Amino acid sequence: MGGFGSGRNRQRRDTVDDSLTLSMKDLRRLGFLHGRRSGVVCWNWGDALLARIGVESVMDRRRAYIRLSYAAADRGGRKRSFDYLVQLDGDSCRFGGQQWYFRCPACDRRVRLLHLPEGGDVFACRHCYDLTYESAQTHDARYPSLRRGVSALAHWMTNSRADARAGAPRP
Numbered sequence: 001m002g003g004f005g006s007g008r009n010r011q012r013r014d015t016v017d018d019s020l021t022l023s024m025k026d027l028r029r030l031g032f033l034h035g036r037r038s039g040v041v042c043w044n045w046g047d048a049l050l051a052r053i054g055v056e057s058v059m060d061r062r063r064a065y066i067r068l069s070y071a072a073a074d075r076g077g078r079k080r081s082f083d084y085l086v087q088l089d090g091d092s093c094r095f096g097g098q099q100w101y102f103r104c105p106a107c108d109r110r111v112r113l114l115h116l117p118e119g120g121d122v123f124a125c126r127h128c129y130d131l132t133y134e135s136a137q138t139h140d141a142r143y144p145s146l147r148r149g150v151s152a153l154a155h156w157m158t159n160s161r162a163d164a165r166a167g168a169p170r171p
């Protein structure tokens, strides 16, 4: 995930704001979580692409999961490929609709957010990565723009390859 957070002070604990965050709310907004959908989710910082991952969601009567595929660099800068499933867990709302949660791939907690800090491998909950919130740490003036960019970021985009394959009607 080129350049993301590079040069950061390693003594400092990772924070939620410095990580890539995948939220259930955004997945829903992007049109995932209905039937079978696949696309690419991107994190941008201004015009710069911070990271992109392949996402496929499979939701039917028997199964509810997302599949994530991407390459991420470890702390030594070595690129590794990842491709795995994250199970989803739903609560039915009394008046229709469903509240969905991720099952953290590392600890199985039900969470609404998954994070991938720099040097991390799989998206996991903040407990697993021991992430803090920014306000809990002293302000570090060397990285104001990174922080602002990442927290403001979340400019997402999708493409609907699955729909195209399924022969979805065109306008």
Ligand SMILES: [Zn+2]
Binding pocket: 104, 105, 106, 107, 108, 109, 124, 125, 126, 127, 128
């Ligand atoms: Zn966890």
